[in-house]
Amino acid sequence: MYPKILFSILLSMQLLQAGEYAIISNKSIRTLSKSQIKAIYLKKLTIIDDKKIIPINLDSRNILREKFNKEFLHISLTKLKTYWIKQHYLGHRPPLSFKSQKSVKKFIEQVDASIGYIELKNINKNLSIVYKWSD
Amino acid sequence: MYKILIILLLGFYLHAQDKYELGNGVQISSYPIYLGGYFSVDYRNMNNENRYRLDDVALLSYGNYDKFSYMAEVEYKQLYIKTYTQDTSFSSSDTNLYLERLYADYNYNENYMFRVGKYNSPIGFWNLLPINVLRDTTSFPYIIKNIFPDFTTGLNLSYTSFENDEIKINVMLQHNEDLDDNYNNYKIDAHYGFGILYEKEQYSLKLNAGYFNRADTQDILKNRNYILLSGKYETEKFQLMSELGYQSSKNKTTTPYSSYIQGSYRFRPKHLGVLRVESYKNRLTNIKDSLAIFGYTYRPIYPISFKSEYQFHSIKRENKALISLSVMF
Numbered sequence: 097m098y099p100k101i102l103f104s105i106l107l108s109m110q111l112l113q114a115g116e117y118a119i120i121s122n123k124s125i126r127t128l129s130k131s132q133i134k135a136i137y138l139k140k141l142t143i144i145d146d147k148k149i150i151p152i153n154l155d156s157r158n159i160l161r162e163k164f165n166k167e168f169l170h171i172s173l174t175k176l177k178t179y180w181i182k183q184h185y186l187g188h189r190p191p192l193s194f195k196s197q198k199s200v201k202k203f204i205e206q207v208d209a210s211i212g213y214i215e216l217k218n219i220n221k222n223l224s225i226v227y228k229w230s231d
Numbered sequence: 232m233y234k235i236l237i238i239l240l241l242g243f244y245l246h247a248q249d250k251y252e253l254g255n256g257v258q259i260s261s262y263p264i265y266l267g268g269y270f271s272v273d274y275r276n277m278n279n280e281n282r283y284r285l286d287d288v289a290l291l292s293y294g295n296y297d298k299f300s301y302m303a304e305v306e307y308k309q310l311y312i313k314t315y316t317q318d319t320s321f322s323s324s325d326t327n328l329y330l331e332r333l334y335a336d337y338n339y340n341e342n343y344m345f346r347v348g349k350y351n352s353p354i355g356f357w358n359l360l361p362i363n364v365l366r367d368t369t370s371f372p373y374i375i376k377n378i379f380p381d382f383t384t385g386l387n388l389s390y391t392s393f394e395n396d397e398i399k400i401n402v403m404l405q406h407n408e409d410l411d412d413n414y415n416n417y418k419i420d421a422h423y424g425f426g427i428l429y430e431k432e433q434y435s436l437k438l439n440a441g442y443f444n445r446a447d448t449q450d451i452l453k454n455r456n457y458i459l460l461s462g463k464y465e466t467e468k469f470q471l472m473s474e475l476g477y478q479s480s481k482n483k484t485t486t487p488y489s490s491y492i493q494g495s496y497r498f499r500p501k502h503l504g505v506l507r508v509e510s511y512k513n514r515l516t517n518i519k520d521s522l523a524i525f526g527y528t529y530r531p532i533y534p535i536s537f538k539s540e541y542q543f544h545s546i547k548r549e550n551k552a553l554i555s556l557s558v559m560f
Contacts, residue, residue, distance in 0.1 A: 129393075129394065129395070131393050131394065131395055131396065131397070132393045132394075134393075135393040135397070140391070140393070140397070141341055141391070141393055142338055143298065143338045143339075143340055143341045144341055145341075146340060148297055148298060148338075170432070172467055174500065175467060177533065178533050180255070181254040181255065181365075181533050181534055181559060182360055182365055184254065184255055184256050184265075184267055184559070185267075185269075185291070185360060185362065185365060185559070186302075186359075186360075187265075187291075187293035187295075187300060187301075187302040189265065
């Protein structure tokens with residue numbers, strides 16, 4: 097009896113903690129597939145809907161950045177750093193990084209064709225969802 | 232002219248932003264212009280001969296604006312060589328500055344990209360990142376210098392799709408002289424080639440084929456055709472890469488096969504072990520060789536690379552040991 101109650105409580109807590117996240121833009125970008133988002137953040141894909149797209153990252157120590165990497169890039173931060181050194185030889189730069197979701201939102205609201213990722217609960221009416229995922 | 236370019240590039244360095252991390256280059260003020268470079272020093276022991284070399288001292292600049300971007304790279308090749316044999320020693324120095332790459336890109340839309348200028352021929356995988364600091368061994372496979380032109384001067388048109396997996400098709404067109412034919416493995420005045428790449432998660436497969444014309448000879452076999460099949464599998468710690476090439480001329484086979492398979496394993500974050508097995512046969516030089524290379528690479532940070540390797544050849548006099556230090560900045 098008790099183990100069942102305990103299990104139910106733990107499961108409920110887990111569900112409550114499961115976060116929902118979104119790739120956002122300022123309404124100028126259409127919805128994108130997972131592989132397109134990966135290509136944008138690796139700077140393999142730079143134009144969407146005839147606009148130069150600007151991907152925005154959170155700081156490398158941010159937990160949401162880790163979740164994003166796991167969901168879309170499938171690559172460790174060390175390997176990603178190596179990737180960008182190789183890209184330096186090919187003439188490509190890593191995406192800009194911001195410290196907080198607040199600054200990501202502010203940038204995206206002001207800069208056309210920029211995209212970033214934040215928690216779903218932090219979205220406002222000026223932003224549109226390009227892709228949504230959860231833990 | 233190249234020397235003026237290098238002075239300008241160095242001048243830009245003085246206006247670079249303060250924040251700098253090795254291997255990432257620097258941004259010029261707040262302009263979308265970046266500078267970087269790399270160099271390599273190596274040592275070779277072969278047949279009781281010791282060679283020390285300062286090689287590949289290169290400076291590169293790139294940038295982008297809207298749908299346009301550019302890349303410029305100049306390089307000193309074999310800037311200083313000192314060789315010691317059993318009886319004597321001699322040195323040489325090539326102080327010519329070579330133009331390695333100079334091209335502009337235009338991204339027409341999310342699928343199509345146009346490139347014009349001198350660029351690394353997008354053939355196979357190795358030739359895309361050919362410099363010492365970015366590769367896993369000091370040496371490069373025979374196939375890289377003997378099947379296709381490493382550089383093309385002309386147009387490159389590419390189509391890429393990222394809908395599910397990555398598919399990339401590209402066409403190379405050269406119908407003119409090289410921008411700097413002293414910096415290419417073949418002196419060519421024509422190159423027409425295509426490539427198709429398929430990438431799915433950790434797997435990549437590529438097929439290239441083409442034709443080129445050697446400009447430095449009137450030999451009956453100056454027109455060459457090539458075909459190259461490449462494959463790559465990569466995880467966090469392990470990489471397996473292989474390329475297989477064939478070259479012919481006027482219905483005669485010049486190189487019936489040239490291939491390698493290389494496995495590299497990162498057994499500690501900064502330590503890499505490499506094993507490469509190669510085999511080739513060249514009917515023009517009448518040389519046939521098979522070799523195994525055992526290598527070890529230490530990178531205190533990724534843009535600094537200490538490498539050592541030993542090569543065991545079926546042609547015994549080709550056995551050699553190589554050690555190098557290379558840095559990207």
